[in-house]
Amino acid sequence: MEPIVIAKNLTKSFTKGLRALDNVSLTVNQGKVLVVMGPSGSGKSTLIRTFNGLETFDKGELNVLGIKVDSTHDERKIQKIRRRVGMVFQQFNLFPHLSILENITLAPVQVQKRRQIEAEEYGMYLLSQMGVDSHAKKYPSQLSGGEQQRVAIARALALKPELLLFDEPTSALDPERIKEVLDAMRRLAEQGMTMIVVTHEIGFAKDVSDQVLFMDSGKVIETSPPNIFFSNAKNERSRKFLNQLDNHYSES
Amino acid sequence: MKINQKIFLQFGICVIFFGLIGILINNLTINLTRTGLGFNFSWLFKPASFALAEHPLPYTSSDSYAWALFIGWLNSLKVIASSLILATFLGTLIGFTRAGKNSLLGLISAGYITIIRQTPLLLQLMFWYFVGFLGLKDNIFNISNQGIEFSGLIFSSEFLALLLGLSIFTSAYIAEVIRGGILSVPRGQWEAFRSLGLSERKGLISIILPQALPAIIPGLTSQYLNLAKNSTLAIAVGYSDIYAINDTIINQTGRAIECFIILLVSFLLLNLLITNTMEFINRLILKSRKYS
């Protein structure tokens, strides 16, 4: 099995003393799904954002798809990585001035220099995969949150990425819209897409993930397969966190 | 590598920019030596030998150009300050009626604003001067050749036309600023003071306006700056402000470049004066809000 992401001792400090990332090491192999969990401010978003160069780090080594990046943050290498890695954001971040289809074809046409027609065809295929092809001519503000997020996934897929990063993709959605996005992600996992997902959705983590990584104050506390993590977590802090999550969900 | 690239880019742009400026200045010196004028400011202290109809300080045509320019600056200041006060008063009044409940008054002020804002200021100034003050001179106001007398002070028709034109023009813009500010106060505040039994006018002045001020002050500042810049249209009605005097001097001496620089500096000074005063007022307001 080929490793897609190898991180070694990644460290990043925001202000003095406060560490966003503290000696984080991990490996994600091809076709695997890694779920990253942790309380807010634990550095999980920062971690996932370093993988496509949206965040820099101070120490350590990162190898994404065979491209090595260090703390000097070489723009060209980052650019190479970004062309092969897709990202989905919490707030969707669709481009409001472009139609749904234009949102999807922008990068293939401008970055990969594909022909417009070809990109549109593939874009329509992706939209139908996500079940939002009827909205192709509309603008983002005319869509619901769940639809926007599925468009955002299609946009990330348009570059035919070898790795998909999800940064809390369902946190900004209404509860009844969460399922449609999770289902779309589930289908992607079944098709063998390598994914790193920051989420609080326990159900998704249990069913889909191969590994669960638990972070707190910038440190990796525990990495286990989901069946072990959710039934019998090794670490005290992970158990406490899971308890809180359980309480939260049983309340709501 | 990235940093090198940045420095290189900046360096390149600088070379092009300063190269261009160098060429232009070279052309300028060639042209100036050709006309035999050169570039200096020593002429400033020669007698101006033109008369000024309006001078707040004593001035005769044997005074220096520099003194004439200073008088011009004072004239500018005089008309700016007085139109500023009049325009603020008018604008506030119209802004209130526009935001107020009486839709008939609102309609009138909306009409006023559209007519004033959709026609050029220069046209309005000429209208006030030629129609309002020269045309009606003999039949309505009985204005003497000197102008209108107000409790011992004599105002020339040029000054009054400029004052009226600038104030009315600016008031239409100030009215919109005031209206925007009033509308920026949440609807609930109106309901709150009404439910407390305050009268409409009292509530507007004591509840709404203080909350609207932070939104109003920046807009007001930019309108005051516009007013100052627009006051240079004084030349169209023959009022001797700083621009008009510079223009006269250029016609007399041909010192276009020097006069342009003087004009630039005078306006930068005026701008500084207005922005600093407004900033001071803004700070006063913020302070009074903190302690209230």
Next chain:
Amino acid sequence: MFKININSIIFIFKNLKKTFFSNLFNTIITLLIILFISAACFNTFAWLMFKANWKVVLSNLPLYAFGSFPPNEQWRPATWIITLLILSIFTLCGPEWKWLRKNLLKAWVGTIPLGIYLLYGGFGLSPIMSRHWGGLTLTILLTVCSSLLSLPFGILLALCRQSSLPLIQKLSSIYIDVMRAIPLIAVLFFGQLLIPLFLPLGIEIDRVWRAVFAFTLFVSAYIAEDIRGGLQSIPNTQVEAANSLGLNQYQVIQFILIPQALRIALPALTNQSIGLFQNTSLMAILGLVELLGVGRSILANPEFIGQYIEVYVWLACVYWIVCTIMAVLARHLEQRMTINKANF
């Protein structure tokens, strides 16, 4: 149907009563206002119909429209103005034909070379010097050329001011701030009298184009600030999203930042061009015979001396109408843009 109408009329009437005649004070004010309005209307009407002498306007219509353009060539500027009018109507009505709707922007841009060609002549038309250009034609030409030139220049300035390169950022900041501090007439003065001093011997730029250049220098500083406001209100997440799709810095500026900033700044930008249209009248002081300049030269004619009110009222009407057309077009454009409104 009929019943509903009566009900709504009663409702409106009651509302009117409530706002205007709720108490004695309000009633008096309302009556006074109505009196004032009717008096003003009556007087204006009486003056317009009986007192005013419209010969000064009617006998000089071609002069107002085209300046001293040779009479047998006046169809050229007339064609241009009519083209602009037709295009405005098309834009407002929203044409049915899809190809026209798509090419509307190109058509608008195309009117500029068309106008310049029709005015200058050449290629089959007899050439006409720019000193014969005048009236409304010249006013519109100045407005259209200057606003179109100052847009790209303004965008460039705004981007430079936002740039991370300190030197470029400083230079453009100084330019913008100084330009915004000085009065327009000084810049126009610079264009008319000082630009020739900066040019080498033998090279001369036409007066009209010097005016366009000066207007561009001035307006682009204001446009730059409007666009900068737009740029600043775009959330950084948009840039992040574009970056994570692999778009480079220039592509982000071209496809994400500028289109969004332009949309946000659109109302301010249209206000700038309406202001520019009014400000072209300043050229009347600096020796171009545009619309206001024509008015001044007509008033200097002994035949029409002293007829200030008629000329100024007429000019005010023309300016008002063109400004209103521009404002309506701008409103229309804004509404079409807000259909696909930003969802930040």
